[in-house]
Amino acid sequence: MEDLTSIKNRITPNNYIYLDDFFEANKNVFIDSLAIEDGENEITYGALDKSANRLANYLIANGCKPNDRVGFISSKTITGYKSILAILKSGACFVPISGDYPDERILYLFQSIKPKVLIVEKLYINRVQKVCKENHLDILIIDADGPELNSFDGSQPIVSDRTPEDLAYIIFTSGSTGLPKGVVVYHRNIVHFLNNCFEFFNLSEQLRFAHCSEYSFDPSIFDIFFCWGTGGVIVPMNKRSYKINPFAFFESKAINVAFTVPSVITTLLRSHTLSHSSLASIQHLIYTGEALPADLTNEWRSRYPLCQQYNFYGTTETAIISHWYKVDSILDAGSIVPVGYTVPGVRVNLIDDNSFVMSGAIGESVVCGTQVSPGYWDNDLETNKAFKTISGNNSVEYKAYFTGDLLLKDKGGCYHYQGRKDRQVKVRGHRIELLEIEKVMLSLDEVEEAAVVVVKNEFHTDCIIGVFSTNSTTGIQELSLKIIAVLKCKLPAYMCPVNVIGKTTFLPRNKNGKIDLVKIHEIVNGDDNV
Amino acid sequence: MSNLENKVKELIVEVLNISADKVDDGLSSDTIPEWDSMGHMQIIIKLESFFSCDIPRNEMAMMTSEEAIVKVLSKIVSADFL
Numbered sequence: 210m211e212d213l214t215s216i217k218n219r220i221t222p223n224n225y226i227y228l229d230d231f232f233e234a235n236k237n238v239f240i241d242s243l244a245i246e247d248g249e250n251e252i253t254y255g256a257l258d259k260s261a262n263r264l265a266n267y268l269i270a271n272g273c274k275p276n277d278r279v280g281f282i283s284s285k286t287i288t289g290y291k292s293i294l295a296i297l298k299s300g301a302c303f304v305p306i307s308g309d310y311p312d313e314r315i316l317y318l319f320q321s322i323k324p325k326v327l328i329v330e331k332l333y334i335n336r337v338q339k340v341c342k343e344n345h346l347d348i349l350i351i352d353a354d355g356p357e358l359n360s361f362d363g364s365q366p367i368v369s370d371r372t373p374e375d376l377a378y379i380i381f382t383s384g385s386t387g388l389p390k391g392v393v394v395y396h397r398n399i400v401h402f403l404n405n406c407f408e409f410f411n412l413s414e415q416l417r418f419a420h421c422s423e424y425s426f427d428p429s430i431f432d433i434f435f436c437w438g439t440g441g442v443i444v445p446m447n448k449r450s451y452k453i454n455p456f457a458f459f460e461s462k463a464i465n466v467a468f469t470v471p472s473v474i475t476t477l478l479r480s481h482t483l484s485h486s487s488l489a490s491i492q493h494l495i496y497t498g499e500a501l502p503a504d505l506t507n508e509w510r511s512r513y514p515l516c517q518q519y520n521f522y523g524t525t526e527t528a529i530i531s532h533w534y535k536v537d538s539i540l541d542a543g544s545i546v547p548v549g550y551t552v553p554g555v556r557v558n559l560i561d562d563n564s565f566v567m568s569g570a571i572g573e574s575v576v577c578g579t580q581v582s583p584g585y586w587d588n589d590l591e592t593n594k595a596f597k598t599i600s601g602n603n604s605v606e607y608k609a610y611f612t613g614d615l616l617l618k619d620k621g622g623c624y625h626y627q628g629r630k631d632r633q634v635k636v637r638g639h640r641i642e643l644l645e646i647e648k649v650m651l652s653l654d655e656v657e658e659a660a661v662v663v664v665k666n667e668f669h670t671d672c673i674i675g676v677f678s679t680n681s682t683t684g685i686q687e688l689s690l691k692i693i694a695v696l697k698c699k700l701p702a703y704m705c706p707v708n709v710i711g712k713t714t715f716l717p718r719n720k721n722g723k724i725d726l727v728k729i730h731e732i733v734n735g736d737d738n739v
Numbered sequence: 740m741s742n743l744e745n746k747v748k749e750l751i752v753e754v755l756n757i758s759a760d761k762v763d764d765g766l767s768s769d770t771i772p773e774w775d776s777m778g779h780m781q782i783i784i785k786l787e788s789f790f791s792c793d794i795p796r797n798e799m800a801m802m803t804s805e806e807a808i809v810k811v812l813s814k815i816v817s818a819d820f821l
Contacts (some may be wrong), residue, residue, distance in 0.1 A: 309772060450768040450803035453779045457803075480800040637776065670780055702775055 225404055227396045228377045228430075229297035231438035232258075239440040242415060245287050246442050252287050254437075257294065259363035264295035264353060266361040268326060271349055275300040275368065275375045278322040281353075282306045282315075282337060283330040285420060285445035288353045290433065292328045293424075300368035301325065302376035304391070305424035308333045311698050312340050314389070318381060319346055321391060321587060328353045373397035379586050380427055380525050383641045383704065385631070387648030391586030398528040399430060401579040405552050406435050409533065412493060414440040416465035419458070421446045421473065426638065427529045428468050428497055428521075441466070456482040463487070468495040468521070470638035471505055472670075478505065484512050496546075497521040497530070498638030500626065503540035510539060522548035522626065525640075526595070526610045528580035531555045532624050547625045548616070554579050557624070558599070558609070559616055571627050574616045575599065577607040634663050636671045639703045646675065646706065649699050655681035655688055658716045660729045661706060674733045675709035678716050685711035710736050743820050746789070747808050754778070754785045767804035779803070790816045 225231060232244075232254075240255040252260070273279060279296045281303060283289035296303040304322050306315060308330070319327075319341070326349045329337050334352055341348055377396045384390040418436035420443050422428045436443050444462050451458040455473045458464075460482075474496070477483045494509065494516055501520045509518060523530035534549025551557050558565055559572030566572035577599075584592030599609045615627040632643045643661040650659035658678045666672045675696075679688060689709045696705045710732065717728035751757070751766050755773040768774040774782070783799055786792075786808065792815050794802070802808045812820075 448769050449772075449775060452776050453768055453803050454800040456800065476800055479796050481797040482800075666780065667784070670777075672777070702772070702777075707777055707781065 225400050225438075226373050227297070227371065227375075228399055228403075228434055229294065230400070231403060231434040232294060235437060235440050239415070242440060243442045244437065245290055246417075246444050247286055247447065250287055254440075257287075257291060258365075261291045261294040261298055262363045262365055263358045263361040264291060264328070264351075265298035265366045266364075267351065267358055268295060268299040268301065269366055269368070270361070271326060273299045273301045273325050275302075275371050277301045277325040278304050278376070278379065279326050279328060280304045280306050280319065280322060280324040281328040281424075282308050282333045283328070283353065283424075284308065284332070285424070285447035286330070288330050289424065290443060292353050293433065296328070297377070298366050298368075300371055300375070302378055304379045304381075305429075307423060307425050307701065308336075310701050312336070313699050314701065316340050316344055316346075317388065318391075319348065320344075322379060324348055326351055330354075373400070378430070380425055382525055383633075383639075383645050384591065385633075385642040385644040386591065387645050389645075390588055390591050392525040393583050393586050394525070394528060395583060398580050398582055399434075401554055402528045402530055402552060403431065403435055403438065405554065406431070407438070408553075410493065412439065412466070416441045416492070417444050417463055417490075418442065419444055419446055419462065419464040419467040419469070421467060421469040422638070426498075427525045431529060432468055436466075454480070456480060456485070459491075460485060460487040463490045465490060466493045466495070467491055468497065470498040471496045471501050472499060472637055474505060474509065478508060483508065489513060489516075491516050493517050493519070495519045495521055497523075499635055501546040503544045503546050504542055506536045506546055507539050507542065510536070520546045520549060522624075524576075524610070524612055524614075526582045526612070527555065527576045528582070531557065531574075531576055531580065534623070545626070547619075547623050549623060551624075552580070556607070557616075557618075558601075559618060560599075560611075568618050568620050568622075571615050571617045573630055574612045574614045574624075575609045576612060577609045581608060581610045634671075636663060636673060636703065641673070641704055643673075646673065646696070646700065646704055649696055650675055650677055650692055650709070653688075653692060653695060655679050655683055656692065658724065660716055660724045660726065662726060662729050662733055664730065664733050672708075673704070673706040674736075675706040676712065676716065676729050676732055677709060678712045678714065680713065685713070708736075741809075743813060743816065744805075744809050746820065747786070747805055747812065750785050750789060751782055751805060751808075754781050765805060767806075769803075774803075782808075786812065790820060792816055 236254045236258045241253055243251050244254045244257045245252050279301045281292040293303050306318050328351050373396045377394050379391040379393050381389040381391045418432050418441045420432040446458050506518050518536040520534040521530045522532040532548040534547050556577040558575045560575050561572040584596050595611050598606050600606050613630045617625045617627050634641050646661045647659040650656050656677045661675045663671050689711050692709050717725040719725040755778050798811045
């Protein structure tokens with residue numbers, strides 16, 4: 210094993226400009242080493258390069274150029290990773306679209322991003338063609354493994370006129386207006402974060418990186434490109450059963466680096482598999498996406514003292530991660546691990562009532578710096594709400610992203626997460642605007658009012674529950690089933706309430722006339738079907 | 740198929756609301772999109788309530804297919820179901 214310092218000497222990470230540089234700069238160094246290992250299927254850096262070049266040359270031949278959007282729908286297989294790499298090699302911007310989304314959401318994303326091309330895994334081709342045909346969308350659809358690619362050259366495509374302000378990717382997140390928002394990320398934004406990772410991590414090259422997240426959850430970008438940037442192997446966690454039983458994945462894959470939501474590790478703990486010898490291969494365990502209980506990091510540390518644990522926090526709008534924290538000691542039992550210190554180059558101000566707050570007080574986290582996204586795709590209304598210009602102490606104006614997250618900065622400069630300003634929640638790492646779910650419920654004529662809350666079930670797992678009122682003559686039970694069916698048609702599975710509770714009376718209101726969410730929680734907690 | 744196997748299949752199909760054309764011999768979380776982590780919890784709750792049993796925590800995560808569920812339940816449910 211070679212220390213990372215030698216890689217840095219060889220490829221000078223700070224010179225990276227484009228996201229694909231993390232692959233391009235290393236592909237010849239590791240030409241015969243594995244870049245992806247997916248069970249029986251594996252591919253070396255050299256073979257992946259040629260295969261992605263063919264697809265990139267095909268895209269270029271079909272007119273793709275910098276800033277064009279190319280959607281891709283694929284499972285976490287070699288085909289999926291090849292597609293991302295090929296899109297970047299062509300200079301275009303990749304937009305991950307989950308094959309698990311309902312047709313209506315897929316159609317909305319197509320209409321929003323207006324892709325030049327769609328790269329689709331064989332499994333989803335018929336469905337995507339049907340959606341496009343029924344809605345008169347004239348988009349070129351490519352089978353990423355189709356025979357037509359063989360006629361294209363496997364040599365490096367030549368793309369001119371690229372700049373660091375070109376679009377690298379667009380990732381859609383839940384939106385409070387009832388429609389998802391596409392976060393635009395420039396190469397400059399994401400490369401700044403990944404270049405910083407070389408300095409922050411002290412890891413060896415050619416490690417085995419678990420790819421736990423879906424493509425549409427941005428920790429994927431770290432898993433893929435920082436892995437390739439260090440000559441590592443991507444090992445996709447790509448069976449649905451792995452989400453229920455993550456041990457089945459970890460026990461056979463000899464993972465060295467895992468970037469995951471804490472609930473995956475909690476599941477290992479609850480299934481009494483935490484002390485299994487196969488987990489000892491994990492050298493770097495990075496948590497993100499949820500509050501991290503110190504009890505969990507303490508438990509892990511007591512079993513694997515040589516494994517370095519980290520808590521990472523950030524938003525898609527700030528290129529994945531704005532704060533990071535190395536868990537170097539046993540922390541107070543029952544406490545929550547801090548989100549840590551800002552990534553170099555990221556500036557955070559805490560603001561309350563239009564004023565900067567001092568250390569020790571809580572304020573909304575407002576982020577400035579190289580990693581801040583330019584805004585939401587084709588959505589000036591939402592962009593102007595969240596991205597504003599602020600004046601710093603020296604009267605210089607900065608473009609800033611208002612995260613909606615409430616943080617507290619302690620005297621040592623370490624940040625602690627304190628909740629949200631609005632009703633955005635995170636459920637198993639997915640960022641969800643409860644308003645988006647309520648708007649879908651309200652789209653049914655029979656629904657007069659709707660409120661959505663998150664409660665814990667008997668397994669201490671977060672569950673989304675909807676409550677509605679109606680004066681319809683349709684039976685409550687029948688209407689509830691109809692609402693659930695509509696929700697499933699419009700929203701991804703992770704956003705669908707596990708139950709909806711109907712009332713024939715108006716929902717309780719507070720003094721301001723708003724739906725009283727405390728009382729809605731009481732209704733939900735009193736329902737036997739939750 | 741034993742009584743237990745039949746009942747387990749029936750309960751999974753009911754909880755996940757699986758359409759008839761997707762029901763085959765070996766239901767599994769890898770092949771049924773509705774069987775995600777939340778669907779899994781709903782299946783466990785339904786099984787515990789129907790068979791009046793407590794499924795050990797260390798077994799729950801392993802029960803990701805019809806076959807695996809039957810294997811665990813055959814050790815803990817009343818003989819009437821076997």
